[in-house]
Amino acid sequence: MKIAAFAGGVGGAKLAQGLAHIVAPQDLTIVVNTGDDFEHLGLYICPDLDTVCYTLAGLANPETGWGRAGETWNTITNVEKLGGPAWFRLGDQDMATHLERTRRLKEGKPLSQITNEFCKAWGIEVTVLPMTDAPVRTVVNSDEGELAFQEYFVHRQCQPRVKGFRFDGVESAAPAPGVQEALEAVDAVVFCPSNPWVSIDPILSVVKEVNKPVFAVSPIISGKTVKGPAAKMYSELGIEPSAYAVANHYRTILKGFVLDHADAEMEKEIQDLGFATLVTNTLMNQFIDRVQLANDMLHFMRSL
């Protein structure tokens, strides 16, 4: 079974790791959100791509889920001493990724090629693709006006109330080389448990059409997110945050939906939206949980 998985940051990276453990490398393509990318300190930073790659390579910080394990902070500490912008905490190991990516981009290489080169250096065998090589930028419309995504997410710590989202540059952004080909070759598409508004929607806005069976995993469990502002965003947009709300968000394109045992009482309501459901453990604290969820999903998708 060939699979393409759409992923944002930490939650997406965890399921991607689980899938990579049980699916043959040539049968798995991870398409990653780049709407959160930004330039900072002269560096081109791709938070979701890096989280996915670090996780797949076994380099990720197991405490935070993002950044590198065994990280040090000597550069950013000294940037701060010089009075420079230090609100985005770049670790010393992580810095190498941004420096070297920025250097290769300036040489004219597309992001997808650089990502491929990095994956080889890190020993990642599955295909990881940015959703696009073009600069698409998620802009958060908030009660304090429009904010660049990282300004909202990291600098302002998601405090402004959201009113909507815009993916700047999406009209002229083609999917990265390999994305369309992968979507044509696969048997199913998985939406990882990533933020629907700012992780999966940007990918969908670039890909535009998905003609394969789509299976989504709810990033919301018991009305809350494991990490990130998805639940807060639903609330601020006037929608009660829940697995149902996520299923409803994707209602036009789903074939199947995966929700946590904790939300089992919503299963019928979600089925009434018109698609199959799987109730299982979707919390992925440990590596074994990730593999288990990936395995459950494979069985679920094969059964349909």
Add this chain to the structure above:
Amino acid sequence: MKIAAFAGGVGGAKLAQGLAHIVAPQDLTIVVNTGDDFEHLGLYICPDLDTVCYTLAGLANPETGWGRAGETWNTITNVEKLGGPAWFRLGDQDMATHLERTRRLKEGKPLSQITNEFCKAWGIEVTVLPMTDAPVRTVVNSDEGELAFQEYFVHRQCQPRVKGFRFDGVESAAPAPGVQEALEAVDAVVFCPSNPWVSIDPILSVVKEVNKPVFAVSPIISGKTVKGPAAKMYSELGIEPSAYAVANHYRTILKGFVLDHADAEMEKEIQDLGFATLVTNTLMNQFIDRVQLANDMLHFMRSL
């Protein structure tokens, strides 16, 4: 006594530190070579300015004389793992200087202003000025053709035989704000024990005229340099490397020359070039040696 000191890297930084210890901050200006500056990994790197500032701030690595004390190397190690250029060993603390300088340069600030801001952040009270805010680049003409300075110095480890030097961009480069003013205000100019060919000559090529008494310290002791390729350069240019060769190099502009006890037998020959001499200890391994040499020089200059 107001002093301007021209300095390159390690040797210059040591004497600058000695002078800073005994001269009032408002009476000392260090003018630093920027001919070695280069762009690497997208960063604007000023090796001599950084060595001088780190030394003055007490942040320098006491083993190497350049770079930061207590340095870590996590970024460059990871750049190397990604297959990026790692021949220029940038430490993690040091990286902050280059990142933040590059960011401010891109904002349109001149190098001299950024240097001033960094000095304040590092608690440096004397004035440190780049020789110019314009991009002047030392080019080494060698038996392998023309090489950018850091390519020759670090990447090729001074192995190509030199045939001459060129300071690219010097025709249109004005001295940085404050340099001309300092040279007008001072009682004497000190050439630190830096490389005459590639540290002091670039400064002179920008400053063009020095109308104050000039005192130089030989960077060559017993025919050798403490650090760097000055002696090798003299040999390859067909000149026997010696304190005399350095004195002769500067013969048109010197008032006094400082040489080491080890070269005392050359004193007469150097005096015959037409200037006063001081024979003293010019090796500056310890902080106390730096202060002692600075003190000896002050007495020498005052006596003339």
